[in-house]
Amino acid sequence: MIGLLVVEIAHRSSLERGSIPLLRVSNTQEALALLEQESVDLVVIDAPSLDETDIALIKEFEQSKRPSKIVIVSKDSDQVDRRLPPKIGIFGPKLCRLHEHDLFESLKTGTNRQIRESLERLFSEIRELDLDQTTTQVVTGGVLFLTYQILAELGYCPQKVYGPDFHPLERIVAAEGADELEEFFVALLERVGRVISDQCGNTNQTKIETICRYMQENYVSEISLSAIAKRYRMSPSYLSALFAKSMGQTFTDYLTECRISKAKEILKHTDKRIYEVAMEVGYRDPYYFSNRFKQITGSSPSEYRERVAR
Numbered sequence: 001m002i003g004l005l006v007v008e009i010a011h012r013s014s015l016e017r018g019s020i021p022l023l024r025v026s027n028t029q030e031a032l033a034l035l036e037q038e039s040v041d042l043v044v045i046d047a048p049s050l051d052e053t054d055i056a057l058i059k060e061f062e063q064s065k066r067p068s069k070i071v072i073v074s075k076d077s078d079q080v081d082r083r084l085p086p087k088i089g090i091f092g093p094k095l096c097r098l099h100e101h102d103l104f105e106s107l108k109t110g111t112n113r114q115i116r117e118s119l120e121r122l123f124s125e126i127r128e129l130d131l132d133q134t135t136t137q138v139v140t141g142g143v144l145f146l147t148y149q150i151l152a153e154l155g156y157c158p159q160k161v162y163g164p165d166f167h168p169l170e171r172i173v174a175a176e177g178a179d180e181l182e183e184f185f186v187a188l189l190e191r192v193g194r195v196i197s198d199q200c201g202n203t204n205q206t207k208i209e210t211i212c213r214y215m216q217e218n219y220v221s222e223i224s225l226s227a228i229a230k231r232y233r234m235s236p237s238y239l240s241a242l243f244a245k246s247m248g249q250t251f252t253d254y255l256t257e258c259r260i261s262k263a264k265e266i267l268k269h270t271d272k273r274i275y276e277v278a279m280e281v282g283y284r285d286p287y288y289f290s291n292r293f294k295q296i297t298g299s300s301p302s303e304y305r306e307r308v309a310r
Helices: 028-035 052-063 102-109 112-128 133-153 158-162 168-174 178-218 225-231 236-247 251-269 274-280 286-297 301-309
Strands: 004-008 022-025 042-046 069-073 088-091
Touching: 102 112, 102 133, 102 178, 102 236, 112 133, 112 178, 133 158, 133 168, 133 178, 158 178, 168 178, 178 225, 178 236, 178 251, 225 236, 225 251, 236 251, 251 274, 251 286, 251 301, 274 286, 274 301, 286 301
Parallel strands: 004 022, 004 042, 042 069, 069 088
Antiparallel strands: none
16 A cells, blocks of 8 residues: 655645545645654655756655655656766656546546546557556556546536445556556456446536526626636636537637527518627627628628618
8 A cells, every 4th residue: 555645736636535545645745744743755746847946855755765756746856966877757847737638528528438538548658658567557657546536527426426445556566567557447447438328428518508598698798718607617738629529629619609690580570770789799809890790791780770771
């Protein structure tokens, strides 16, 4: 069993407590103090950047009897003295961007084939980095935690998906190499994909239809992707991908279409001025409205009014 200490420097991690003892602190000073009280085998330092104080304290970690392994996750990891012993594993930008890997978008909206292809790309990248076993476990642990985060975001409990006796962190720790870990994740993620595909299809379509009706009725309001995502309890990135998949166009394009369609009606049936029409369909800037109108219709609002009045 590994005692894991996660040092999150100005960064919110997705790690959650599992079957492996997990400790969390917000800076290297707290971590150093905690090491004097707790038994820790592995320290993961998760920081967008590392200043001189952080680097000095990392060297203090190295000089202590524990932990037996330190892994640094930072875009600025090259700042760390490369002459430090192999006790310190330095893992830079690719791990920092792990949450941006297309694997996780594939999990939300893709097919099992897309999930498998994304997973193969991820493990190919991991092999290219030639990591030691402990660091590989840290990376794949991150994949697991991000997967669980997606399940929670979509309203699923991992225990219900996999069963109460499923202990994935222990499987990761017991794995002897990247090939065994990849086989484990193939089975794990295909199951996630099936659950999401089987249970989310109709629900998601209904939700998108509800959002479209809301936009059609409230296009004059200040509508944004983030605000709608919050209203319907999903992440902006998930809503964006789901909307595009369901509607065949982006959220912004659909909103623009709603507004321009209503503007056409007003221009055709009233004598309202262009700036008044713009305000009525949700545009505060009449010049921006006129530009968008022409991009969509090929005519300016005035030209359109003259044409339909004939």
